[in-house]
Amino acid sequence: MKSISSRLRPHVGRRRLRALASNQSAILVGVLIVLIGVFSALEPKFFSVATAGNILTDWGSVVLIAVGMTYVIISGGIDLSVGAVVGLSSVTAAWTMATVLGVGQDVQGSAAYGTMLVGAVVSVSVGALVGLINAFLINKLHIAPFIATLATMGACLGFSVIISTGMPIGSANDFSLIAPIDSSYVPFSWAVVAVIMVVTILGFFLHKARFGLYTYAVGSNAFATRVAGINVERQRTKVYVLSGALAGLAGMYVYIRLGAGSPSSGNGRELDAIAAAVIGGVALSGGVGTILGTVLGTLILFTVQSGLIMVGLAPDWKKVVVAVLIAAAVGAQSLRRGGGSQP
Amino acid sequence: MTDGVLYEVRNVTKSYGQVRALEDASIMLRAGEVVGLVGDNGAGKSTLIKVLSGVHRPDSGEILLDGQQRSWNSPREALDAGIETLYQDSSLAPHLTVSQNVFLGRELTVPGFLGRMGFLNSKKMDEEAREDLERVGILIPPSGRTVTQLSGGQRQAVAVGRAVAWARTVILLDEPTNHLGARQSIDVLNVIAAAREQGLAVMLISHTLPYVLQVCDRIVVMRLGRVVADAPRSSFDADSLIGTITGSINSSPANEA
Numbered sequence: 001m002k003s004i005s006s007r008l009r010p011h012v013g014r015r016r017l018r019a020l021a022s023n024q025s026a027i028l029v030g031v032l033i034v035l036i037g038v039f040s041a042l043e044p045k046f047f048s049v050a051t052a053g054n055i056l057t058d059w060g061s062v063v064l065i066a067v068g069m070t071y072v073i074i075s076g077g078i079d080l081s082v083g084a085v086v087g088l089s090s091v092t093a094a095w096t097m098a099t100v101l102g103v104g105q106d107v108q109g110s111a112a113y114g115t116m117l118v119g120a121v122v123s124v125s126v127g128a129l130v131g132l133i134n135a136f137l138i139n140k141l142h143i144a145p146f147i148a149t150l151a152t153m154g155a156c157l158g159f160s161v162i163i164s165t166g167m168p169i170g171s172a173n174d175f176s177l178i179a180p181i182d183s184s185y186v187p188f189s190w191a192v193v194a195v196i197m198v199v200t201i202l203g204f205f206l207h208k209a210r211f212g213l214y215t216y217a218v219g220s221n222a223f224a225t226r227v228a229g230i231n232v233e234r235q236r237t238k239v240y241v242l243s244g245a246l247a248g249l250a251g252m253y254v255y256i257r258l259g260a261g262s263p264s265s266g267n268g269r270e271l272d273a274i275a276a277a278v279i280g281g282v283a284l285s286g287g288v289g290t291i292l293g294t295v296l297g298t299l300i301l302f303t304v305q306s307g308l309i310m311v312g313l314a315p316d317w318k319k320v321v322v323a324v325l326i327a328a329a330v331g332a333q334s335l336r337r338g339g340g341s342q343p
Numbered sequence: 344m345t346d347g348v349l350y351e352v353r354n355v356t357k358s359y360g361q362v363r364a365l366e367d368a369s370i371m372l373r374a375g376e377v378v379g380l381v382g383d384n385g386a387g388k389s390t391l392i393k394v395l396s397g398v399h400r401p402d403s404g405e406i407l408l409d410g411q412q413r414s415w416n417s418p419r420e421a422l423d424a425g426i427e428t429l430y431q432d433s434s435l436a437p438h439l440t441v442s443q444n445v446f447l448g449r450e451l452t453v454p455g456f457l458g459r460m461g462f463l464n465s466k467k468m469d470e471e472a473r474e475d476l477e478r479v480g481i482l483i484p485p486s487g488r489t490v491t492q493l494s495g496g497q498r499q500a501v502a503v504g505r506a507v508a509w510a511r512t513v514i515l516l517d518e519p520t521n522h523l524g525a526r527q528s529i530d531v532l533n534v535i536a537a538a539r540e541q542g543l544a545v546m547l548i549s550h551t552l553p554y555v556l557q558v559c560d561r562i563v564v565m566r567l568g569r570v571v572a573d574a575p576r577s578s579f580d581a582d583s584l585i586g587t588i589t590g591s592i593n594s595s596p597a598n599e600a
Contacts, residue, residue, distance in 0.1 A: 204462075205461075208462050208463060208465075209460060209461040209462045209463060210450050210452070210461035210462075210463060211461055213439070213443060213447075213450065213463065216436070216438055216439060217436045217439060217443075217447060219438070220436035220437055220438035220439060221433065221435065221436040221437060223430070223433050224430075224433055224434055224435055224436050224447070225436060225447070225448075226398075226418060227396065227398060227418045227428065227430060227434070228418075228422075228447040228448035229417070229418050229419035229422045229423075229448040229449075230419075230447070230448050231417075231419075287436070287437070287438030288438060
């Protein structure tokens with residue numbers, strides 16, 4: 001009894017929690033550095049601008065939906081539809097550009113920007129619309145988020161094949177947007193720079209603004225939030241629309257990368273996003289998580305993927321390593337809470 | 344006798360499906376008066392408090408604030424009318440800090456464009472939350488800590504302090520001494536007495552009958568969704584109060600309040 005009560009003494013708990021909470025990102029950075037060190041030791045070519053460029057390019061498409069997922073999970077929900085939305089929005093954008101505007105793949109470079117802007121608006125709108133449908137199913141029909149977004153995921157997968165007849169749709173593009181700004185020194189592409197800006201702004205909104213505060217509040221205690229006079233349903237709607245819109249933006253990113261809208265381009269990405277968020281310290285029970293954690297979690301995910309390929313291991317090993325990382329992250333979280341789900 | 348009546352409900356009925364939680368219940372609160380609401384589990388106390396705070400709409404009956412008929416569409420409307428509520432065990436968001444909880448729904452934003460975008464003035468909220476809680480006599484830990492890092496007693500103190508600090512007309516407290524030790528409970532009773540001195544109408548729900556007998560001016564007893572007694576504290580002693588709650592005393596004190 002004595003040890004339990006002393007463990008629960010608030011000032012001791014606070015110090016320990018503070019130390020670990022402030023170390024959360026430091027731990028992730030440490031993991032990342034160790035991974036880079038190990039892969040570089042095994043394969044010296046790993047430590048290069050080219051590899052960093054590849055990792056960042058992969059990172060760019062998934063971090064957008066991982067940030068949306070972070071908002072959704074903090075609010076106490078889950079969004080399984082985002083991977084399918086990436087495919088549907090990229091296909092719909094490409095179809096609009098190719099069929100409605102009648103612009104072909106021969107339009108490249110800066111001449112493509114007007115057409116691509118239309119594509120981006122369509123892509124983000126499709127994603128936001130799916131988010132709105134998710135919110136309707138959850139708020140009005142009281143369907144559990146897991147089931148509601150599983151249903152829209154299926155519908156989006158179906159529609160993207162119907163629209164594209166299963167084939168990629170090509171149209172106007174500028175591949176230089178997704179290439180490193182300087183292949184010798186700068187691994188960032190302009191597309192990745194844009195993603196970093198979006199993620200940074202959303203980080204400030206989550207951690208410094210009312211929008212983020214209400215997101216945490218809804219996931220922490222929806223009843224207390226409601227009786228504080230906050231419209232909980234409206235906040236949930238905003239969060240799912242944000243998640244959908246970000247998946248739409250990821251759809252446009254994937255379009256630029258492939259030069260075409262492909263119905264399968266986002267398949268399984270929702271699981272990458274959930275894995276990245278969880279590795280980054282987002283708790284599926286709601287109310288906990290940071291954008292920085294998710295950003296680092298996504299980087300770790302793709303560093304592992306890229307590194308394993310470069311050292312010559314079969315890509316299937318990625319799944320095993322990611323599983324270990326998730327188990328380690330969640331295990332650390334429940335140890336931090338002092339015993340996890342035990343009463 | 345309606346003098347000084349600030350807030351009342353008349354003949355309210357509320358059912359959850361087949362279960363009738365409130366049956367023709369009426370209660371009035373006066374400015375500068377503490378009313379104790381007692382009754383066994385399932386007597387309808389929590390449902391009544393949720394009707395008074397705008398969480399539930401009654402199936403029938405009237406709500407009057409300052410003699411004006413009102414109908415709350417959301418808790419926001421009752422809050423805007425100065426009615427604050429402490430809900431049993433559920434008034435705080437545990438992952439938010441103390442000051443974020445104190446200001447939840449009423450955040451202070453920074454000036455200018457960023458403020459219109461909803462960016463928060465956390466420093467000012469921390470300072471004011473500390474001042475507000477101290478003003479109502481709640482000693483609080485540093486505001487930067489999240490509620491999960493507080494003890495049960497500290498959480499309850501923050502929840503009580505938050506309700507009292509914001510209340511302008513009416514304060515409804517559902518089991519405010521839960522999780523509190525004897526000394527902290529006395530602190531809360533002192534906070535309640537201070538709220539009465541400021542002219543607030545106070546309603547206290549508690550199973551701790553000695554506290555009810557100590558601090559309340561008037562006691563309302565509910566049983567099976569009905570108000571079965573409404574009388575000055577002097578009409579009750581510990582035995583008659585328990586008897587009225589359990590129903591072993593059916594001849595309740597006259598409703599002379």
